[in-house]
Amino acid sequence: MDTEHDWTTTPITASLLRGALDLEHTERGVLPHRLPARARRQIPDGHLALAESTPSGVRLVFRTRATAVELDVVATKRTYPGAPPRPDGVYELLVDGQLAGQASAADGDTLTIDLASGTAQTRPGPGQTLRFAGLPGDEKDVEIWLPHDETTQLAALRANAPLHPPPHSGRKTWLHHGSSISQGSNAAAPTGTWPALAAAAGNVELVNLGFGGGALLDPFTARTMRDSPADLISVKIGINVVNADLMRLRAFGPAVHGFLDTIREGHPATPLLIVSPLYCPIHENTPGPSAPDLSAMSQGRLRFTATGNPAQTAAGKLTLAVIRDELARIVQQRATTDPDLHYLDGLDLYGETDHAELPLLDGLHPDPATHQRIGERFAHLAFGDGGPFAMATEFTPSGRTR
Known part of the structure; x- marks a missing residue:
């Protein structure tokens, strides 16, 4: 049986993390x-500050002979008055790429966000x-994947055998930016x-630079992508621009060009x-902004609705249909001098038929289930034969690495 002196505490440093671009030291x-x-x-x-601090795709990685590992965390629990409670974030432990355990922190700091008023309050809570x-x-x-939907401070990492940073895997790095769906x-x-799943x-x-509500062609995100090591890059853009009602068609095209120009630097x-x-x-075909459906919230359900007027697309308001046409046009134009675009x-x-199902x-x-479908299709279309990422990777249709 393990005794207290058998356990070793390993400092949590950037050498043990994948998927994070920075590590902030806090009081906890x-x-x-x-x-x-x-x-x-x-x-x-x-909202974006909260999204980027949520560790989607971030994982602790190490080599060890340990049979038991403990991780002390301070999770931030989000609550929305009038909406159903959110499930606890899930931590997943993988051994040699295979799932070997799951855990959740039942308590932590609490962040209460009022969607109607736009206010937020934080109440400190215990670590777990x-x-x-x-x-x-x-x-x-060993990999410990942190929750994709719950900000997490890492307080201590212990095991009953020493932990070491792993050797380089030799795999290519895929840098992806998108919205809450990507997060x-x-x-x-x-x-x-x-x-x-696609990775x-x-x-x-x-x-994963998927930020809930934050895929808005921000120059600081483009500069981050420009300066981050990457062998493959994807940018999924559109839904946040529409549901934030951020810009009109006149501004959207140049903003996309500027974002791509910066990455290409x-x-x-x-x-x-x-x-x-x-x-x-x-x-x-309906512009934004989108807003919480208050009638659904009164019934304890969270739903969103579009509040724009379809007739305003003639004046440059954006819809998803408009954005698809514009992105296709921009890529076709740029690809004449950029064969890697x-x-x-x-x-x-995910199309209309998928939505019906x-x-x-x-x-x-x-x-x-829809995340699974999207991941499988992206993997096939991007990493599979003839896909833009095919030559740089080793695609396995089963979704398992080899």
Whole structure:
């Protein structure tokens, strides 16, 4: 039986993390970030600040002979008055790429967000210890995937054998930027988000810059992508621009060009895939902004509705249909001098027929089965034979690495 002196505490440093671009030291531990400090200083709203601090795709990685591992965390629990309670975030432990355990923190800090008023309040709470036991005793690669939907401070990492940073895997790095769907909204677990599923099938290392409500062509995000190591890059853009009612068609095209120009400053010949919006009935032909459906909230359900006027598209208001046409046009234009630039129609990942079978739960976000479908289709279209990422990766249709 393990005794206290058998256990070793390992400092949590950047060498043990994948998928994070920065590590902030706090009074209660370390907080992984998916945008660097220089970009975070330019964030104009709390919503994006919360999204980038949520560790979607971030995982602790190490080699060890330990049969038991403990992780002390301080999770941030989000609550929305009038909406159903959110499930606890899931931590997943993988041994040599295979799921070997799951855990959740039942308590932590509480962030209460009032969607109607736009206000937020934080109440401090206790930390929690997560324990993963019964692991094989031989040398192995271990990953602990942090929740894709719950900000997490890491306080301590312990095991009953020493932990070491793993050797380089040799896999290519895939840098992806998108909206809440890319972050993993409504996925059941961090390895069940569509980018995580696609990365497993493509046998690549994922860096997920999917930000709920935050895929808005921000220059600081483009600069982050420009300056981040990457062998493959994808940008999924459109839904947030519409549901935030952020800009008109006149501004959208130049903003896309500017975003891509910035990425190309650091990655002039890296395969770069532009992905247009998935099918979303409320915004296909109706502009934003979107807003919570207060009648649904009064019944304890979270749903969103489009509040724009379809007639205003003639004056330049954006819909998903308009954005798909514009993105296809921009990529076609740029590809004449940029042969490594590619386009993927989001309707090929999730279209009208898919919605009839697997409707968006709240009008905007997919359920776990839909994440699985999107991930499989992206893997096939991007990493499979003839796909823009095919030559750089080792695609396995089963979704397992080899």
